[in-house]
Amino acid sequence: MQSTNWPAFGIGMAAGVALSVSLYFGWSLLRPAPREADNGVVSANVVDENALVAANAERPNNSLGPPPQLRPEAEPVSVPVTVPQPVPVRAAPPVVRPDTRPEPYDPPPDDEPPPDDDDGKPEE
Helix, strand or coil: CCCCCCCHHHHHHHHHHHHHHHHHHHHHHCCCCCCCHHHHHHHHHHHHHHHHHHHHCCCCCCCCCCCCCCCCCCCCCCCCCCCCCHHHHCCCCCCCCCCCCCCCCCCCCCCCCCCCCCCCCCCC
């Protein structure tokens, strides 16, 4: 496996950053920001569109009254009333836990200490 050539990597990164910055500013020079006159044309179109909507609303066949209603029928249609059915509540089953395991038997400790295994050598 080859090791990274850090000087070449740094030069490549610097060149990439320089290219990105130059493209960003170069594009802004090629395509300048929209002028104020363009914004005025857009707002004039919106005003004209609003005027058309208002003029359309004033025409006699475009009344703002309620829509025409259907005539009631001779016999009213009976709509069935649905009553929500109660949902049966199910009780959760009881949690059954197994009995605890019995603790292993530990014999009680002896009261007498164990004999020394020094083969009869005196302590020094």
